[in-house]
Amino acid sequence: MARRKKIYEGKAKTLYEGPEPGTLVQYFKDDATAFNAEKHDIIEGKGVLNNILSEFFMLGLGQIGVPTHFLKRLNMREQLVRSCEIIPLEIIVRNYAAGSLSKRLGIDEGTQLPRPIVEYCYKDDGLGDPLVTEEHIAAFGWASQQDMDDILSLALRVNDFMSGVMLAVGIRLVDFKIEIGRVYDGDFQRLVIADEISPDSCRLWDIKTGQKLDKDVFRRDLGSLTDAYTEVARRLGVMPNNPPAPGKPQLVN
């Protein structure tokens, strides 16, 4: 097989040139990083779970008319996506206080917020993805006012969808982060949900016990990350049918 061209190697995924122009292959790695990559580990099986979970959420969003970059899952670790121009913002939606919001504003983790709060961070690892305001975004031209209106409405639709899907399986969607990209259809540009939606990019707490089922398990050394992500996948009914048996050759589909 011809060697394919690597476009970008990130912390959790590698991007390869796709089979057709305008497409990319997203390969989900087992690497887990936190605190701007100060903490790093290999968590066996994480990439497989995130690939399948991200497919599940992106497909669901597509079904309710929220455009995404997802085209199809190729195998256990890879998916085909539309290549887009990523808007250099991390869009965070919060329903309950946690993490940096709790720290910044002194609100106890788990406090329900009066309404969903949308925050923007400038996507730059070197700077630690700093929080920015719409003033910065407009002044530096990272997104237009029209883009910002669309981004807000997409973020809130993703929030409603994800909150509902999670609630149905006894999980609270505390917060999440998405990335949004531009795609061009002829002369028109549209925004689509890009990157991934997975327990790496959400805070998910069991509603009854409060148990954390997301990357905080890794950040805060709370146990097995694979067990947590497997639990999310199991509840959503998307566990891979053939979990790899050690030492045996595996057919990938």
Ligand SMILES: Nc1ncnc2c1ncn2[C@@H]1O[C@H](COP(=O)(O)OP(=O)(O)O)[C@@H](O)[C@H]1O
């Ligand atoms: N559809 C897409 N088109 C182009 N770039 C994308 C797309 N989806 C995600 N990306 C980018 O690919 C990278 C994914 O790899 P990841 O390991 O998450 O990187 P990072 O370490 O930068 O977070 C991110 O930089 C993300 O912005």
Ligand SMILES: [Mg+2]
């Ligand atoms: Mg990333």
